[in-house]
Amino acid sequence: VIEAIVAALFRAIADAVPGVLAEATGKKNDDEAVNHLNELVKKMPRRTGAGGTWDADLAARKHKTT
């Protein structure tokens, strides 16, 4: 039962989120899998706080004069 539930977790994400299915089914060795994970992690932006993309966007919008 537990195996089925956890498998359902990854299927739920893989089925619903674009691009995830390929991640879940692509076969990689240890080095490739770890390197790929670290490359993906670098793509996640911070949105709030210092250096956050959302905070910077808001500040830029408030400085517009038109």
Add this chain to the structure above:
Amino acid sequence: MKWIVLLMLLVGGCSSPIAGMATAGSVVTQAHLSAGGQLDAARDKALDEVEAQLPAGPERNAELDRVAAEWQPVGEALDDLKGAIEVYAQSVTLAHAAGTGEEILPQLVALLARVVLLYDTVVDLARALGEELPHLPEMVRALARSVGGVQ
């Protein structure tokens, strides 16, 4: 924890526990990227509407602040999720570098469960703003809690 090893090998189609856990990390990272992109676009649209409706000045800036504040909680939740994924990825990387495998799986699974629960928080906060993200079944959330995630 043997079943987790088998599951990760099966789900990830991988040749080892490390590759399986790394693949699981890539799945949740891709989910974060996808959810973040959708929420970026929705927030942009909401703020663009403010700019279209009001002339530049204090009134518009106050409205921009108000709308941005509505999006702040989900932005912080995305950042919490990002942080948890980074810790997970670093742990998988260290485990790989140290040559460990099954012995560290319980800790990695607990970290992964926390990532799952944080993703679910993002889903809930996004829904309150009218954005539907892929949702996880309640049984999966319960499993993540039981495995060691914190909510």
